[in-house]
Amino acid sequence: MKAWHFCEQQGRRVVTSRGGIVVKSGKTLRHKGELSMCESGLHASIRPLDALYYAQGNVVCRVECGGTLVTGEDKLVCSERTVIWMADAEALLRKFARLCALDVIHLWEAPEIVARYLRTGDESIRDAASAAASAAASAAARDAARAAAWAAARAAARAAARDAASAAASAAASAAARDAALERANKRLGRMLTELGREAGR
DSSP states (O other): OEEEEEEEEETTEEEOTTTTOBOOTTOEEEOOSOOBTTTBSEEEBSSHHHHHHTOSSSEEEEEEEEEEEEEOSSOEEEEEEEEEEEEEOHHHHHHHHHHHHHHTGGGSOOOHHHHHHHHHOOGGGHHHHHHHHHHHHHHTTTOHHHHHHHHHTOSSHHHHHHHHHHHHHHTSSSHHHHHHHHHHHHHHHHHHHHHHHHHTTO
16 A cells, blocks of 8 residues: 655654654565554555654655555554655645645735745745744734744744645635645645655656
């Protein structure tokens, strides 16, 4: 079963978020013993947005899960996990976060520098955009559209991406609309990650 998993870059090594096990393309990890969701085994998620919520780093891995599998609502645990390809997704996650925030920018009067950062991704103004968006979000803490913009300018790419997607979806008026917004975000992220794999020649 193909799934998604995010790992962490530590110096020249890419490691799993738990246990610090080195991960490489083509390498199969095997877990011996009982499988327990969130406790023991090798984890991954079918939907990329779900995998992002558990991410501890910005390295995305397309994986093949096998052996014994136990599936949950937003992730699975298995006894074998093989990395098909892996790539640094930091820039992609920042772009994804900005796109999510742009989806709802029409719902508030964004400061000019925030709008410019979201549209261009200009890293030289990211800190200023973050400060402006944070001030606006603090003034109206429950405004999800503002929160999406602030999240997009966060320092950690993985947190920015998942928080911006959640905040943008929360800006929808109904539960059904929120679900639809999350599904669109999930499909967008899946397309972007798949293209990243193609560009990297995987």
